[in-house]
Amino acid sequence: MALLGGHVSATHIASLSCTNSSMYFKLNALPMLKMWLPVVPVSMAILGKNKVLPLLKTEKTSWRHRLLKCIARLIPRYERCTCNECEVISGIFGNAFWHQNVSPTMHSWLNMQSSTRLPMSTFPHLRKICKAGFIVDSNGNNSYLIHPERMEVSTLYISGGRNILVTPETSFLANKYMKLHQPGLRHERVVVEGFGHSDLLIGEESHKKVFPHILSHIRLAEQGENVVMSSGKKCNEEALAWADDPYSEYRGFGSLFSPSIIILLMLLWLPVLISVFI
Numbered sequence: 234m235a236l237l238g239g240h241v242s243a244t245h246i247a248s249l250s251c252t253n254s255s256m257y258f259k260l261n262a263l264p265m266l267k268m269w270l271p272v273v274p275v276s277m278a279i280l281g282k283n284k285v286l287p288l289l290k291t292e293k294t295s296w297r298h299r300l301l302k303c304i305a306r307l308i309p310r311y312e313r314c315t316c317n318e319c320e321v322i323s324g325i326f327g328n329a330f331w332h333q334n335v336s337p338t339m340h341s342w343l344n345m346q347s348s349t350r351l352p353m354s355t356f357p358h359l360r361k362i363c364k365a366g367f368i369v370d371s372n373g374n375n376s377y378l379i380h381p382e383r384m385e386v387s388t389l390y391i392s393g394g395r396n397i398l399v400t401p402e403t404s405f406l407a408n409k410y411m412k413l414h415q416p417g418l419r420h421e422r423v424v425v426e427g428f429g430h431s432d433l434l435i436g437e438e439s440h441k442k443v444f445p446h447i448l449s450h451i452r453l454a455e456q457g458e459n460v461v462m463s464s465g466k467k468c469n470e471e472a473l474a475w476a477d478d479p480y481s482e483y484r485g486f487g488s489l490f491s492p493s494i495i496i497l498l499m500l501l502w503l504p505v506l507i508s509v510f511i
């Protein structure tokens with residue numbers, strides 16, 4: 234968004250490595266359902282003026298924060314956890330990583346030291362982006378992707394192959410966009426099997442399975458290998474090809490919902506909606 238919005242010039246960047254979402258946001262079925270339901274507006278109404286949610290169980294909080302945390306723990310998600318703080322953030326944001334990929338030390342540091350407060354004022358904007366499927370401004374306007382000329386930079390897009398929050402389609406589309414609009418530069422895409430979202434960077438095996446791709450990309454940029462010498466024709470052809478993403482397991486919006494999850498979510502939010510708005 235910084236680059237496409239014109240806030241940062243590509244001339245200051247040697248190469249760009251992005252994990253999962255960057256310019257496109259293609260959510261899994263469950264997070265997408267949460268975005269289409271009024272979970273975010275209701276959460277904001279419950280929060281009131283103070284939009285920063287304290288996550289630590291030991292911290293004294295207002296009744297509004299306690300109510301939201303209580304509801305968050307009930308929201309369905311892919312993985313449950315014994316950690317109270319993790320349960321709250323997963324309910325609001327969705328599971329951001331597969332637990333088996335993250336060490337207990339990292340898990341404890343994340344929940345007890347790193348992310349002890351959740352600023353939620355950006356969530357309405359994030360909801361617009363997720364519903365659009367690509368970055369939009371806070372009014373929902375497509376004011377970023379219309380400026381591909383600002384992305385004159387070599388890119389590497391990395392997705393996790395085991396979907397948990399966004400699908401690999403996210404990096405598939407971003408890679409296509411870059412090959413189409415900046416065909417003279419090197420653009421790579423990698424899907425790392427077994428990883429989900431943030432575990433790509435914080436996983437116990439990340440240094441073996443993810444970081445080598447990033448280091449290789451940086452090394453090529455340092456060596457001046459970020460320009461495609463054979464002209465951009467091949468890149469353009471690849472970008473325009475209508476082939477499906479070979480890594481895609483995304484089966485569409487409706488097919489991944491079990492009716493029980495939909496009914497549970499609807500029932501869960503009905504009394505909250507009534508109590509907040511009536």
Ligand SMILES: [Zn+2]
Pocket residue numbers: 313314315316319320332340
């Ligand atoms: Zn956890």
